[in-house]
Amino acid sequence: TYTVFSIPQKDQWTLILNGDLGQWGAFNYAQDQDVLRVTVPVVNTPESWEPFTIDFEQFENHVDMVLIWDRTKVAVSISQQEQ
Template sequence: MNSRFRYLTFLIILFSAFQSNVFAQEAVTPRPSPAAIVTMKYDETYVKLTYSQPHKRGRDIFGGLVPYGHVWRTGANEATEITLTGDILMNGDTLKTGTYSIFTIPQKNQWTLIINAELGQWGAYNYNKEADVMRFDVPTQHIQGTVWEPFTITFEQKNDTADLMIMWDQTRVAIPIQFLKE
């Protein structure tokens, strides 16, 4: 009888642990701004960009939710990150192999794009200008009649060149990239 009691107790504990695990998984809700990854490759160089996609949801975006003239994480949640397995030219300047954070400073007619060496940042709250690897301005394009509901980053690749496209609401920014021959 004692062994039956131990066996029954074991089964109850095992069942309880299983049930707790199932309920814990059900309690997890998806992020309102889901993670997204875009990639491209040329020869031996691979580029991966990881970011989170906030949605417009009827809000005024640039100059409103994302104020002009302030450093922005370029998405939601964690700061956007780019990983390179080979050197590239970005806006004509060399960006070395590695992983970097991407920040921007949106303005109405141009954005400042910032490549920063500090990783794992939540938002731009602890942005450190001293860790900037490069910084340059790119013009904005206002797209009449087009509304990107989710914040979107993509690559438009043409062989050894590409544009890193950042799009949200009626604003688009194109950052020229060129792969370097090894």
């Protein structure tokens, strides 16, 4: 289980999975506990979304974790490696 953080910018967001589960907010954020950082592009949507939403869109070989708020959407593709 992980804590999810984001660093939003106009054209891209950095999404972070952090291994310190006991955090409340980013007050005690410890970068040395980061498990993964990924930068994803921002997509501007025609419709406004309220409230902030995290959703998962399933495809044949992967799942996208989608974060959307107002007219801003970012998606991270998640897949499982073959063993």
